[in-house]
Amino acid sequence: MKVRKVRGTRDILPDKIRKWQYIEKIAREILENFGFQEIRTPLFEETPLFSRSIGEATDIVAKEMYTFKDRKGRSLTLRPEGTAPIVRAYLENRLPTPAKLYYLGPFYRYERPQAGRYREFYQIGAETIGSDSPASDAEIISLTMTLLKKLGLKDLILQLNGAGCRKCQPDYKEALKNYFRKKLNSLCDDCKRRYRKNPLRILDCKSKGCQKYIAQAPAISNYLCEKCKATLEEVKKYLDILKIEYTINPRLVRGLDYYTRTAFEITSRELGAQNAIAAGGRYDDLIEDLGGPSTPAVGVALGTDRLILALEREGVRLPVEEGIDVYLASLGTRASKKGFALVQRLREKNLKVEGSLSSKSLKSQLRLANKLGARYVLILGEEELTKKKAILKEMATGKQKKILLNKIVEEISRKVG
RNA sequence: GUGGCUGUAGCUCAGUUGGUUAGAGCACCUGGUUGUGGCCCAGGUGGUCGCCGGUUCAAGUCCGGUCAGCCACCCCA
Structure with missing residues (x-):
């Protein structure tokens, strides 16, 4: 079960x-x-x-x-x-x-x-x-x-x-009871019950039959x-x-x-x-x-x-924040280890960062980044590691440029912050 | 608590007068040649048809019960 x-x-x-x-x-x-x-x-x-x-x-x-x-x-x-x-x-x-x-x-x-x-x-x-x-x-x-x-x-x-x-209130309840007493038989079953339990509640009965009596009932304002x-x-x-x-x-x-x-x-x-x-x-x-x-x-x-x-x-759209700041895509084990550390450093800058934890194709990593609403994607592969640069891609425009590894954190927190 | 409507993939729904392996769209996954998303194209994963029982040679399709959601009552925020 x-x-x-x-x-x-x-x-x-x-x-x-x-x-x-x-x-x-x-x-x-x-x-x-x-x-x-x-x-x-x-x-x-x-x-x-x-x-x-x-x-x-x-x-x-x-x-x-x-x-x-x-x-x-x-x-x-x-x-x-x-x-x-x-x-x-x-x-x-x-x-x-x-x-x-x-x-x-x-x-x-x-x-x-x-x-x-x-x-x-x-x-x-x-x-x-x-x-x-x-x-x-x-x-x-x-x-x-x-x-x-x-x-x-x-x-x-x-x-x-x-x-x-x-x-x-007691005076008013009494007045209501006096008023409804003679009409009790015409009221709906719920109202008969209300009459005994809490006559005030008769006042918001929705049944048509009761409504016409309610309209004539004494108003609390007079009491x-x-x-x-x-x-x-x-x-x-x-x-x-x-x-x-x-x-x-x-x-x-x-x-x-x-x-x-x-x-x-x-x-x-x-x-x-x-x-x-x-x-x-x-x-x-x-x-x-x-x-x-x-x-x-x-x-x-x-x-x-x-x-x-x-x-x-009412179709009101609330201004809720969605998406993450950076997605880190890595290729190869060396790059993913390096990337893991980089993700941590970016998170310490109070950014919303996600990194691929599995070795998927770059294509699927980018698909995921897109789905997560990432503003930027950092691409880190063997080539980048040897040149000590990573590719920073802006998802909205598709533009990308190379940034020195030791300048990445600074660069991104400047752009996002 | 009362009455009514509904219940098929994660979501929205099709499923003819009960008849062979239950479908679509969206979503998801993979691919469309070397490491690049959104669009498009192709393929794929995924359902004990809410659950239990009954009728029948045969039930997603009929009947009963049950559970859940929705609508109204009731109540209340």
Whole structure:
């Protein structure tokens, strides 16, 4: 039996990894520009960290976590999202407040795979812990938009909403329940379930039958408390200052229980059903819930896989570097030994150098050099050795000239550098 | 978790109403005379037709199961 990759996982192969590296490089640059610092937390944590923060009733906790027992019987879970581990690390290490942290890496959820949805998926995220200023919300949104635009995405929609807080959310949920109670029989089966579990989720049901009732449903904006209202208004003002376009979607809800007040989502029109590239919001109660002092916070998570998918669908070409600087072709054993040393010296000059390790024909060595995208090829054979010169060929033009062996390193690093 | 579509060389796909050694393009390798790439030409390597079982004299082709991918739902980044 052949061993295959586990369902919902992927190998990111060399021909694609440049894109990933480029995206991660740009992401780091922008995040650092915005004053965020990288943090790395473990891929697995104690299970209660997630079940308590994300919410016992959510799908993530109820049926999508990779939970297992270790050899001492402790219940551990592969991280299904990034915020809870960071809050844990923030509290455990008593990081200075406000803490502006970012992370990137893999996350795990047991879902049915689909394009843009994997069981091992990658996210880039940022969290500002310890600031209740709506400017922080706007800053988080701004950095996300800056990154997406810098990478070349155009077809984006930013949706914003006030999700309410501990004070006003219960009132709104009650109002929703009152409203839908009489219509329960007309709603789809999923919504009947949502009615009991989390009435907020009825609001983004896609079924036509439910839509018409949803349109008439009470809007959360009428139920927000003063603080929630003020926060939303301020965030909008800050976004206006930055000229970031958004639409208010009063029915935007997040799937994780810890979100409060600001909720936002950035979608791409290119993506189909799994169209959320980035999403986030405030979670002003989470830190206290996890045993810390009452601390406001706001964050965002970006789906790297979906980001790449959207870039591909929009036909964006990333400026990734390809090819090597020098390929050394050698003929004969004496030349290949000499060449081996030369390759090393060129590499020490921080050049990308490849040399033939087998004694193939010059023709096939040049074919390989071409395939590797070599800018220059150094040809070294018996003839060159006796004359103490090598041939330097520029692949783009095909021009070649002879260079003294002891001047080669200098000459090439001048040309390439 | 539910429904649907798909599954043939590394990749993209052809394979007639089930019938002899399963094809193409790309990729890969070698060659087109002495030590020179990209184009072109010639030749070559490569497939237990996802896997298991069934129907049949005979299955890549039909049926069932299973696994995987995709689409929608669900969920979410």
